[in-house]
Amino acid sequence: MLWSVNTRPRTKPAEERRDDLMNAAARLFLKNGVAATSIEQITVGADVAKGTFYLHFASKDDVLLALRERFVSQYLDRIRKAIARRPEGDWRGKVAAWAKAGVTGYLDAAALHDIVFHEYQPQSGKKHGDNIVIVHLTGLLEDGAKAGAWSVHDPRITATFLFHGLHGVVHDALAEKRLVRRRLIAQLQQACFRAVGLPPG
Amino acid sequence: MLWSVNTRPRTKPAEERRDDLMNAAARLFLKNGVAATSIEQITVGADVAKGTFYLHFASKDDVLLALRERFVSQYLDRIRKAIARRPEGDWRGKVAAWAKAGVTGYLDAAALHDIVFHEYQPQSGKKHGDNIVIVHLTGLLEDGAKAGAWSVHDPRITATFLFHGLHGVVHDALAEKRLVRRRLIAQLQQACFRAVGLPPG
Amino acid sequence: MLWSVNTRPRTKPAEERRDDLMNAAARLFLKNGVAATSIEQITVGADVAKGTFYLHFASKDDVLLALRERFVSQYLDRIRKAIARRPEGDWRGKVAAWAKAGVTGYLDAAALHDIVFHEYQPQSGKKHGDNIVIVHLTGLLEDGAKAGAWSVHDPRITATFLFHGLHGVVHDALAEKRLVRRRLIAQLQQACFRAVGLPPG
Amino acid sequence: MLWSVNTRPRTKPAEERRDDLMNAAARLFLKNGVAATSIEQITVGADVAKGTFYLHFASKDDVLLALRERFVSQYLDRIRKAIARRPEGDWRGKVAAWAKAGVTGYLDAAALHDIVFHEYQPQSGKKHGDNIVIVHLTGLLEDGAKAGAWSVHDPRITATFLFHGLHGVVHDALAEKRLVRRRLIAQLQQACFRAVGLPPG
DNA sequence: AATGAATGAGCGTTCATTCAT
DNA sequence: CATGAATGAACGCTCATTCAT
Numbered sequence: 001m002l003w004s005v006n007t008r009p010r011t012k013p014a015e016e017r018r019d020d021l022m023n024a025a026a027r028l029f030l031k032n033g034v035a036a037t038s039i040e041q042i043t044v045g046a047d048v049a050k051g052t053f054y055l056h057f058a059s060k061d062d063v064l065l066a067l068r069e070r071f072v073s074q075y076l077d078r079i080r081k082a083i084a085r086r087p088e089g090d091w092r093g094k095v096a097a098w099a100k101a102g103v104t105g106y107l108d109a110a111a112l113h114d115i116v117f118h119e120y121q122p123q124s125g126k127k128h129g130d131n132i133v134i135v136h137l138t139g140l141l142e143d144g145a146k147a148g149a150w151s152v153h154d155p156r157i158t159a160t161f162l163f164h165g166l167h168g169v170v171h172d173a174l175a176e177k178r179l180v181r182r183r184l185i186a187q188l189q190q191a192c193f194r195a196v197g198l199p200p201g
Numbered sequence: 202m203l204w205s206v207n208t209r210p211r212t213k214p215a216e217e218r219r220d221d222l223m224n225a226a227a228r229l230f231l232k233n234g235v236a237a238t239s240i241e242q243i244t245v246g247a248d249v250a251k252g253t254f255y256l257h258f259a260s261k262d263d264v265l266l267a268l269r270e271r272f273v274s275q276y277l278d279r280i281r282k283a284i285a286r287r288p289e290g291d292w293r294g295k296v297a298a299w300a301k302a303g304v305t306g307y308l309d310a311a312a313l314h315d316i317v318f319h320e321y322q323p324q325s326g327k328k329h330g331d332n333i334v335i336v337h338l339t340g341l342l343e344d345g346a347k348a349g350a351w352s353v354h355d356p357r358i359t360a361t362f363l364f365h366g367l368h369g370v371v372h373d374a375l376a377e378k379r380l381v382r383r384r385l386i387a388q389l390q391q392a393c394f395r396a397v398g399l400p401p402g
Numbered sequence: 403m404l405w406s407v408n409t410r411p412r413t414k415p416a417e418e419r420r421d422d423l424m425n426a427a428a429r430l431f432l433k434n435g436v437a438a439t440s441i442e443q444i445t446v447g448a449d450v451a452k453g454t455f456y457l458h459f460a461s462k463d464d465v466l467l468a469l470r471e472r473f474v475s476q477y478l479d480r481i482r483k484a485i486a487r488r489p490e491g492d493w494r495g496k497v498a499a500w501a502k503a504g505v506t507g508y509l510d511a512a513a514l515h516d517i518v519f520h521e522y523q524p525q526s527g528k529k530h531g532d533n534i535v536i537v538h539l540t541g542l543l544e545d546g547a548k549a550g551a552w553s554v555h556d557p558r559i560t561a562t563f564l565f566h567g568l569h570g571v572v573h574d575a576l577a578e579k580r581l582v583r584r585r586l587i588a589q590l591q592q593a594c595f596r597a598v599g600l601p602p603g
Numbered sequence: 604m605l606w607s608v609n610t611r612p613r614t615k616p617a618e619e620r621r622d623d624l625m626n627a628a629a630r631l632f633l634k635n636g637v638a639a640t641s642i643e644q645i646t647v648g649a650d651v652a653k654g655t656f657y658l659h660f661a662s663k664d665d666v667l668l669a670l671r672e673r674f675v676s677q678y679l680d681r682i683r684k685a686i687a688r689r690p691e692g693d694w695r696g697k698v699a700a701w702a703k704a705g706v707t708g709y710l711d712a713a714a715l716h717d718i719v720f721h722e723y724q725p726q727s728g729k730k731h732g733d734n735i736v737i738v739h740l741t742g743l744l745e746d747g748a749k750a751g752a753w754s755v756h757d758p759r760i761t762a763t764f765l766f767h768g769l770h771g772v773v774h775d776a777l778a779e780k781r782l783v784r785r786r787l788i789a790q791l792q793q794a795c796f797r798a799v800g801l802p803p804g
Numbered sequence: 805a806a807t808g809a810a811t812g813a814g815c816g817t818t819c820a821t822t823c824a825t
Numbered sequence: 826c827a828t829g830a831a832t833g834a835a836c837g838c839t840c841a842t843t844c845a846t
Contacts, residue, residue, distance in 0.1 A: 011805055035236065038840060049807040054842070120236065134373075157370055157388050164369020165362035172335075172361050187358050194395045212824080212830060240816065250832040255817070413809060413845080437638060437723065441837065451811040456838070520721050536775075559772055559790050566771020567764040574737075574763050589760050596797045614826055641819060652828040657821070811843075822832075 018056045020046040022070065025063045030111055034064060034120035067116045071109065076133050078105045083140070091149030092198055094140060099166065099189045106170045107181065114171070134163050141196065150196040162195055219257045221247040223271065226264045230316045235265060268317050272310065277334050279306045284341070292350030293399055295341060300367065300390045307371045308382065315372070335364050342397065351397040363396055420458045422448040424472065427465045431517045436466060469518050473511065478535050480507045485542070493551030494600055496542060501568065501591040508572045509583065516573070536565050543598065552598040564597055621659045623649040625673070628666045633714055637667060637723035670719045674712065679736050681708045686743070694752030695801055697743060702769065702792040709773045710784065717774070737766050744799065753799040765798055 012020075024045030028037040039060060043050045057063050082101035086093040106113060134156075141155035152158050166188050173179055190200055213221075225246030229238040240261060244251045258264050283302035287294040307314060335357075342356035353359050367389050374380055391401055414422075426447030430439040441462060445452050459465050484503035488495040508515060536558075543557035554560050568590050575581055592602055615623075627648030631640040642663060646653050660666050685704035689696040709716060737759075744758035755761050769791050776782055793803055 014805085017805090039842085040840075050809095050841095051807055051843080052805080055805070059841080131373075153391070154388055157374075157385075158392070160370045160373050161366040161389070161392050164372075165366030168365020168369070169358055169361045171365075172332075184358075187355055188362070190354070191359070191362050191396060194398065195392060197395065215830090218830090239814080241814095251816095251834090252818080252832060253830080256830070260816080416809090419809090440835080442835095452837095453812065453839080454810060457809070461837080533775075555793070556790055559787075560794070562772045562775050563768040563791070563794050566774075567768030570767020570771070571760055571763045573767075574734075575760075586760075589757055590764070592756070593761070593764050593798060596800065597794060599797065617826085620826090642821085643819075653820095653830095654822080654828055655826080658826070662820080807844105807846080809843105809845095811841100813839105813841100815839080816837100818834105818836080820832100820834100822830105823828105824830095825828080 014056065017046075017048065017052070018066075020048070021053060021056055022063060022066055026067055026112060026116075029064075029067075029115045034060070034115060064116065064120065067112075071113060071116055072132060075105045075109075076136060079133065079136065089147070091144040091147060092193070094144070095192050095196060095198070096189045098137060098140065099192045100185050102163075102166050103170055103185050103188055104181070106167060107174070107179075110171065110174050131163070134159050137163060144196070150198055152196055158195055162192055165191065165195075215257070218247075218249065218253070219267075221249070222254060222257055223264060223267055227268055227313055227316075230265075230268075231312050235261070235316060265317065268313075272314060272317055273333060276306045276310075276314075277337060280334065280337065290348070292345040292348060293394070295345070296393050296397060296399070297390045299338065299341065300393045301386050303364075303367050304371055304386050304389055305382070307368060308375070308380075311371065311375050332364070335360050338364060345397070351399055353397050359396055363393055366392065366396075416458070419448075419450065419454070420468075422450070423455060423458055424465060424469055428469055428514055428517075431466075431469075432513050436462070436517060466518065469514075473515060473518055474534060477507050477511075477515075478538060481535065481538070491549070493546040493549060494595070496546070497594050497598060497600070498591045500539065500542065501594045502587050504565075504568050505572055505587050505590055506583070508569060509576070509581075512572065512576050533565070536561050539565060546598070552600055554598050560597055564594055567593065567597075617659065620649075620651065620655070621669075623651070624656060624659055625666060625669055629670055629715060629719075632667075632670075632718045637663070637718060667719065667723065670715075674716060674719055675735060678708045678712075679739060682736065682739070692750070694747040694750065695796070697747070698795050698799060698801070699792045701740060701743065702795045703788050705766075705769050706773055706788050706791055707784070709770060710777070710782075713774065713777050734766070737762050740766060747799070753801055755799055761798055765795055768794065768798075 021042060025037070025042045028041050028045055032041075037060075039053050040050055042063070043053050046052075057066070079098060079101040082097040083094050086097055137159040138155045141150075141152050141159055144150050145152050145155065169188060170184065173184055193200055222243060226238070226243045229242050229246055233242075238261075240254050241251055243264070244254050247253075258267070280299060280302045283298045284295050287298050338360040339356045342351075342353050342360055345351050346353050346356065370389060370392075371385065374385055394401060423444060427439070427444045430443050430447055434443075439462075441455050442452055444465070445455050448454075459468070481500060481503045484499045485496050488499050539561040540557045543552075543554050543561055546552050547554050547557065571590060571593075572586065575586055588603075595602055624645060628640070628645045631644050631648055635644075640663075642656050643653055645666070646656050649655075660669070682701060682704040685700045686697050689700050740762040741758045744753075744755050744762055747753050748755050748758065772791060773787065776787055789804075796803055
């Protein structure tokens, strides 16, 4: 056909389309904010028609939720791998690795994190559900305690405390452009040691 | 009437009207969320006409910002007073008081805090500015360090860490309805002691 | 269907929708005035949803401008055709034809003309631009002068004078319901003859 | 009283206040357009409270109408005086004076004229009423015809034609910044002579 | 699976007008 | 005469969502 030059492939595996849309959404959310991003902008950004959006997501909140899930699971993956690199029994090293991966993983995607977690709360009734990063850290703290590496009265509370403390510090550091990565990591590792009752480095 | 000398006739003092609107907004934000609350709802809630809103605020973001300021200054007041009750030199007691006031002050208004700080980021360019609660705690940590009460390498980072850690814990506790106030306070006081290098109670 | 080859499926061709909206707008502008006509009224009149308006026009001013353009080009068309019917060289006849077509073309759409040109000035910075009817008449006067048919010092000014004089007279005649079409035409033809220095009929 | 320094005279003759308001309105209409001028702006401009406006005018349309009347009567005054300066019987001179005063009177207040007559049509049902400038010129043409100074079949139509022709030319000249006052006057005087059947100057 | 014209509820905002002082 | 806080109807405009193709 003569006009075939301008024709894009009409069809793509659903998963790929979904990803296109999520990526376009992430980009636009970052640039303009969630509330200020329209579905139309997202579809234009993903190079599909408006209606196609609704083939893959039920609403704007739905993409936001999907973005959240993706973010968290990538973040946790990173932490998991960093910890796994430490030898069995090196509990102090594991905590240090947790802090380091937590800081860097956040720094590398902080803007997206903020957008996706703080800028806009989905209307949906269902609450966040468990924060899997905290759940994971709780496990680590329990294991270390069991192994006699440290003493933690309430691993869940401590994990929550560490998680939010770390994120708060990194977030504030970003906001103020005071950003010496190494220093930040070192300080937060100390904070983690203290929090579980380990002596400073 | 006594006040007729200094008061220009107004159906209601501007400040009172402003407060009515802020209270209505807070109530509705809590109930339905910020994004889902319309200005009209706010004015109905404050029992004024739609146009009256614009006599006191420029936009929805504007009320949100005002609510924020009010919240923070009340919160900080509470913390300040709690600390001031401790005798000069009782540094450990001051930290404990900080943690306790922080927890209770938050618990008593947590939902509003969440709404006002997390649910919706005003589009306006100007960033949060310094968190005055953190600034205040930084001062306390510095003073205690100078007095030899504890050792803290970077008071600012530690203050930030404590602030966000505490809030995160309280927030999560709320979300899960696991809520023994006293236990929460005790745990967080321990966390604070550890964070500044004090021995557990 | 025959047209299915070149036509993308549209509930209605965009041009037709645009015309529907313009016609509804013209009708309402005539009936109630421009300022008193809301966009919603226009869309109701065109039997489309409110949002559809914005698929075709950017604002009320925008429809007004479109209406203007349409009006002028139809008006000029009419004049052009009337003049073209006169034989080459019949300059007096051409002027008479101009006057007649000018009067009748105006009478047949005077109300719309008034609305579209006088009642409301679009806020937009860009000025009317050249009045193409005047530009056209200027050409006719120049040609006749070159051909020695009459003497006109400044064709542009004379054309402007004739155009506005004629319109003013017709407009006033309409306002007062004193309306003998033939008499009006005759009088204005005389005025045109005099204006270019031709002897009366 | 202590605060008497900041107190303006609370009261002014009604006529003066009315004038203040009209002047403020004229200034703002010129600057921003009629539709874009709010009553509040007018009252601020006239240094009175919002409510005071309604003590003197019934609506925005009402000020517009008042400005119209004021404009026309000043314009006509000017023409009348210019004509009166010519000796009894100098009909040609009177026509020339009419044209000159018409042009200059318009040029000196063209922007206001446009605003007040063209930009915005009052919603009110009552039509313009007779244009007193045309009525006056009609009288002049009749008198001259009776005196045998010229021949005009229909003085009213001719007057209307001249009035609108002149205004159209001046208006267009203004719009294009082609503005040699003397030349404009001369051309329009010629047009007037021709229109009444007088030989060119 | 994909399209995009059409929808229409709903929003923020303005502003002429009123009226208690 | 003068005030200005309060009103609330009305408007322009946006945009998530639908659905015929």
